[in-house]
Amino acid sequence: MLTTEQPESRGRTRFILKKMLGSLLTLVFVLVFNFVLFRIVQSDPIGSLFRGRNVPAAKIADLRTAFGLDESLWVQFWAYVRQTFQLNFGISYQSRQPVWNEIVSAIPATVALVGISAVLSALIGTVGGVIAAWRRNTWKDHAITSGTMVFYSMPDFWLGMILLVGFAVVLGWFPVGGMTDAGTSATGVALLLDRIHHIFLPALTLTLAYLGEYALVTRSSLLDVMGEDYLTVARAKGLRDVVVRNKHAVPNALLPVVTLTAINFGFVLSGAIAVEAVFSWPGLGKATADAIRGPDLPMLQGLFLLFSAAVIFFNLLADIAYAWLDPRVEGA
Amino acid sequence: MSWPVLSVKDLTITYNSSAGLVPAVRGVSFDLAVGESLGLAGESGCGKSTLANSLLRLLPEGTVTSGEVTIDGQDLFALSPGGLRAVRWTTGAIVFQGALHALNPVQTAGRQVREPMHVHETVASDDEARVRSRQLFERVGLSANLLEAYPHQLSGGQRQRVLIAMALACDPQLLIADEPTTALDLMVQAQVLALIAELREESSLSLIFITHDLSVLTCVADRLAIMYAGRIVEQGPSMDVFQNATHPYTKALAAAFPTIGDPASRKAPSGLAGDPPTPGALPSGCPFHPRCPLAEDRCRTIEPDLRSSGQGREAACVLI
Numbered sequence: 298m299l300t301t302e303q304p305e306s307r308g309r310t311r312f313i314l315k316k317m318l319g320s321l322l323t324l325v326f327v328l329v330f331n332f333v334l335f336r337i338v339q340s341d342p343i344g345s346l347f348r349g350r351n352v353p354a355a356k357i358a359d360l361r362t363a364f365g366l367d368e369s370l371w372v373q374f375w376a377y378v379r380q381t382f383q384l385n386f387g388i389s390y391q392s393r394q395p396v397w398n399e400i401v402s403a404i405p406a407t408v409a410l411v412g413i414s415a416v417l418s419a420l421i422g423t424v425g426g427v428i429a430a431w432r433r434n435t436w437k438d439h440a441i442t443s444g445t446m447v448f449y450s451m452p453d454f455w456l457g458m459i460l461l462v463g464f465a466v467v468l469g470w471f472p473v474g475g476m477t478d479a480g481t482s483a484t485g486v487a488l489l490l491d492r493i494h495h496i497f498l499p500a501l502t503l504t505l506a507y508l509g510e511y512a513l514v515t516r517s518s519l520l521d522v523m524g525e526d527y528l529t530v531a532r533a534k535g536l537r538d539v540v541v542r543n544k545h546a547v548p549n550a551l552l553p554v555v556t557l558t559a560i561n562f563g564f565v566l567s568g569a570i571a572v573e574a575v576f577s578w579p580g581l582g583k584a585t586a587d588a589i590r591g592p593d594l595p596m597l598q599g600l601f602l603l604f605s606a607a608v609i610f611f612n613l614l615a616d617i618a619y620a621w622l623d624p625r626v627e628g629a
Numbered sequence: 630m631s632w633p634v635l636s637v638k639d640l641t642i643t644y645n646s647s648a649g650l651v652p653a654v655r656g657v658s659f660d661l662a663v664g665e666s667l668g669l670a671g672e673s674g675c676g677k678s679t680l681a682n683s684l685l686r687l688l689p690e691g692t693v694t695s696g697e698v699t700i701d702g703q704d705l706f707a708l709s710p711g712g713l714r715a716v717r718w719t720t721g722a723i724v725f726q727g728a729l730h731a732l733n734p735v736q737t738a739g740r741q742v743r744e745p746m747h748v749h750e751t752v753a754s755d756d757e758a759r760v761r762s763r764q765l766f767e768r769v770g771l772s773a774n775l776l777e778a779y780p781h782q783l784s785g786g787q788r789q790r791v792l793i794a795m796a797l798a799c800d801p802q803l804l805i806a807d808e809p810t811t812a813l814d815l816m817v818q819a820q821v822l823a824l825i826a827e828l829r830e831e832s833s834l835s836l837i838f839i840t841h842d843l844s845v846l847t848c849v850a851d852r853l854a855i856m857y858a859g860r861i862v863e864q865g866p867s868m869d870v871f872q873n874a875t876h877p878y879t880k881a882l883a884a885a886f887p888t889i890g891d892p893a894s895r896k897a898p899s900g901l902a903g904d905p906p907t908p909g910a911l912p913s914g915c916p917f918h919p920r921c922p923l924a925e926d927r928c929r930t931i932e933p934d935l936r937s938s939g940q941g942r943e944a945a946c947v948l949i
Binding site: 525526527529530531532533534535536537540545548549622623624625 | 682685687714716719722725732735736748
């Protein structure tokens with residue numbers, strides 16, 4: 298029972314602190330797991346450097362010492378933890394550059410592409426889902442539900458290839474890949490337009506691919522809410538239909554959508570491995586695809602850690618958003 | 630007792646469900662004078678909640694309605710969408726059942742009480758709405774700090790009081806209380822009934838009180854109407870109907886409650902065998918005949934209309 302304002306906000310603070318602690322523990326687990334995983338897959342890291350070529354045994358022994366592979370697992374683990382916190386993820390096998398530098402240089406391209414697509418698909422998908430549910434069993438509902446379902450069920454890289462072939466190869470309206478025209482010296486507005494020209498097809502692919510999930514989840518969530526008595530009460534009060542929808546139905550229906558959005562944003566960094574590869578988009582997804590082909594294990598290890606951290610962070614954000622939106626989240 | 634605040638003539642409501650047409654209300658007529666209170670009783674499925682919701686046109690789309698409803702002199706079914714919204718909550722307001730999800734879980738109680746004042750512009754400012762909502766809370770016996778509470782932080786009785794305060798927000802002439810005491814424990818039920826009785830004494834509020842609990846109605850209703858299978862089967866002054874029922878169904882309902890001061894009835898409150906008929910598949914003739922202890926052959930074929938059964942009283946039974 299509520300007596301003053303305080304217990305409620307205390308309950309929420311406690312809830313958020315608990316979730317933060319949980320995220321921290323998950324992060325520690327991921328750190329350990331990442332170490333163990335790469336010790337299992339990588340039986341002979343030095344051997345993979347030379348890809349079966351003949352190399353003197355003494356040279357190999359030297360390299361093992363140089364990489365610290367002759368130390369015990371515990372020493373290696375300690376070095377791994379220490380260096381991770383120093384953002385030192387080792388040297389990429391392919392580019393011979395520090396993994397961290399490679400990752401940092403690929404982040405902006407991915408954040409731009411997947412960020413734009415995630416925001417657009419969340420907005421358009423949610424609005425579509427609201428319209429479909431509110432006008433259920435009308436032509437609007439059928440068009441939105443079946444339209445988004447088609448894109449939802451397509452593999453994203455396949456959709457990307459179709460768009461690429463159609464709009465870039467056959468029609469020639471858009472470039473076939475990359476982030477800017479090769480050798481361009483454009484600056485300012487011209488550079489921005491060039492970027493938009495390049496990002497259009499991959500962003501369209503990802504937006505279409507994610508759209509359906511939002512539309513379907515929003516629709517079913519709103520349909521559940523639409524049977525609730527408080528909507529009849531809102532109508533009885535003399536509210537306009539659109540106010541009943543936007544002020545009473547949607548805020549209650551959006552709770553599961555908030556979780557979905559946050560989880561999808563967690564995949565912003567890792568989200569587009571296949572689509573970036575299709576469009577040669579120089580982001581983390583393409584870096585991952587290239588590293589798998591190597592295999593460039595230090596690069597993969599760094600990428601995995603980053604992807605996991607992003608997912609954990611956005612899940613925490615989802616919990617905090619939930620506590621803010623739903624007053625019933627207290628000591629839960 | 631002059632101009633009726635509400636007049637219902639031959640109201641018929643048919644739901645359009647996937648299973649076909651389901652008649653929920655079949656030709657109901659009554660008048661409600663200013664300040665009068667009508668109790669509507671019957672088992673679940675008899676159409677009483679459908680009737681309540683139809684009085685503000687809150688039934689789902691596709692529901693077929695015929696007949697006439699005049700509310701405060703206006704033809705309800707002829708109102709434009711804007712005109713309908715203007716009638717809702719200012720002329721007639723509904724007290725919904727608080728045990729159900731009648732309150733929006735993500736808004737504070739106070740915000741939901743203030744909302745209709747803003748919509749109908751019965752207050753000039755938000756400050757005025759806050760003052761009024763504090764007064765309303767005080768009126769229904771709630772502490773003002775509960776205005777900031779969310780529904781899940783309130784008890785069942787408190788939620789019911791919030792719903793009453795909310796219904797009073799725009800000073801309606803007619804209050805429709807749809808099972809407001811169902812699912813409350815007995816003490817709280819008595820408090821809520823006392824509150825409604827007080828509200829009526831203070832103003833010229835007209836009341837329609839819907840319940841399946843006949844004994845509740847004798848405290849709040851001037852007149853009683855008993856519904857069975859979508860029709861009114863008996864109506865009259867409430868004490869007369871309760872103590873001296875003429876329709877066999879009303880007799881059975883009244884006998885289901887022990888009478889205080891009559892030890893014999895307390896030992897043997899009698900029930901009524903069988904279930905109420907499904908609205909989609911009503912029996913022929915009088916829909917009560919399969920459960921009626923006095924049923925005759927003609928009851929299988931004749932569905933009697935209401936006929937006079939004493940002073941100010943009517944019942945629909947061939948035996949009267």
